[in-house]
Amino acid sequence: MTNQNKSKTEKRIFLSSPHMSDEMYERNFIREAFESNWIAPLGANVDGFENELCEYTGSKYAVALVSGTAAIHLGLKYLGIDKDDIVFCSSLTFAASANPILYQGAIPIFIDCDYETWNMSPEALEKAFKKYPNAKAVVTVNLYGQSADYDRIKKITKAYNVPILEDAAESLGATYKGKQTGTLGNIGVFSFNGNKIITTSGGGMLVSDSDVITKKVKFWSTQSREDYPYYQHEEVGFNYRMSNVVAGIGRGQLRILDERITKKKYIYEHYKRAFQDIEEIEMMPIADYGRPNYWLSCIILKAGSLVKMQKIIKLLAYNNIEARHIWKPMHMQPIFKMNDFITMNDFNTSCSEDIFSRGLCLPSDTKMTDEELERVEGIVKGILQKKTT
Ligand SMILES: Cc1ncc(COP(=O)(O)O)c(C=O)c1O
Structure with missing residues (x-):
């Protein structure tokens, strides 16, 4: 099936799209x-x-x-x-x-x-x-x-x-x-x-x-x-x-911000539960000092690479599902190539480059149904089991 055909048969799942209140x-x-x-x-x-x-x-x-x-x-x-x-x-x-x-x-x-x-x-x-x-x-x-x-x-x-x-x-x-x-x-x-x-x-x-x-x-x-x-x-x-x-x-x-946070958290927890047995996947960590709004649910793959993440995003897109790379760090952007970058340790390895190359933002749209969450979950699991490297 071509990408176009898929998009005709399956409802698109967005990363995070506008969601007006039911009460208008x-x-x-x-x-x-x-x-x-x-x-x-x-x-x-x-x-x-x-x-x-x-x-x-x-x-x-x-x-x-x-x-x-x-x-x-x-x-x-x-x-x-x-x-x-x-x-x-x-x-x-x-x-x-x-x-x-x-x-x-x-x-x-x-x-x-x-x-x-x-x-x-x-x-x-x-x-x-x-x-x-x-x-x-x-x-x-x-x-x-x-x-x-x-x-x-x-x-x-x-x-x-x-x-x-x-x-x-x-x-x-x-x-x-x-x-x-x-x-x-x-x-x-x-x-x-x-x-x-x-x-x-x-x-x-x-x-x-x-x-x-x-x-x-x-x-x-x-x-x-x-x-x-x-x-x-x-x-x-x-x-x-x-x-x-x-x-x-x-x-x-x-007026419905709290409702949206509750749903975003539900989405994060769904993915966390769904992927808990997949050794390859780690969820974005939640620091114990605060409560996030769970805007986007992100994962990082233990043996990930930029090429592998690109393949996963493409396969999701084929299924009419929007996913994104983790934001590409600013110090890697051509426009900022002259600007200095200070790393976290003495070995000059970069945490942000590593997270970018192995990370993914999954669909976190508050309009997603359980069936749609399961659709994403199933495709991600299927891709990883097929070994995309
Ligand atoms: C981290 C961050 N800073 C700033 C902005 C800029 O906000 P705006 O798009 O409203 O200009 C965005 C989003 O677009 C963002 O994600």
Whole structure:
């Protein structure tokens, strides 16, 4: 059967696709925006979404923006990141964690992860500070919905008096020692991109416990308009603010965030149970210091290789199932080939390169039925039994 034929006969299973509430909360908020003609730019949904996100996460202040990337950009700008500044950034992440460092003309230095959390290795970070004691900020990432180890990371950043921008794009609703992710650094960032645990189709939020920060970011995100009776600009501005219609989707989605986390956890546990007898497969580890939101369920193969993972992804695609490689580390990306990378140990082996070459993100879509989970499980088991090497 050709790939095309398969896709006609079997329903596609997605990695993580938008999932609106059964109650249609999102539509009601959008309808209100239409009925009150608050289509653009701001309005009750934007204020409501910011306040409700603060309530959920325990953050004091929030600014709704067009994307998580925009939030990282303005967050770095607020931290004073400028031309030729050094910024440490987790290497095992999506490019949006690092690109805004370039927007500011600064220099990202990539930090390896560890096997226990797949997040920034405190040991590697410590090494990085010894090599670059003048670094200006650290961009941490909570990969695939699991928090980095903030107590250990903050001990180091405090010693060097350097702020943390916490990229919590993938981890809304996850906790670290009982505290919500996004609130663990000096500035936190969430994404509501289409594949995230909740989505606004596209959008982001910057959170902070300082209204000085959020006020300034709000100002920049609406073209830096000074308080004059006419348009007056004294600083460069951005068109980064979220619209009232989009924020309505976010308000609706926030109401079912806990439900989504429960389903994501169910998916992770299904795979864990299903693969427990397959020696070759290890699940992404769950660190005992927190509760992930289980955004994506990932596996790593003991005897995996990039070629083998490619074959598995292709075979899943043939069965109309979307799977992905683990994010390719930033220090391996051609665009960052000139940027330094600090590994976790003295042997210069890289944890993030290893996880990338042997790892896979499995479908973790909250609309998946048990039958669909079993379909994925059966195909993965079948592939491994057939020995794809
Ligand atoms: C780790 C990480 N950081 C940042 C972003 C950027 O978010 P956005 O797509 O909303 O710009 C994403 C997702 O897209 C992400 O996965």
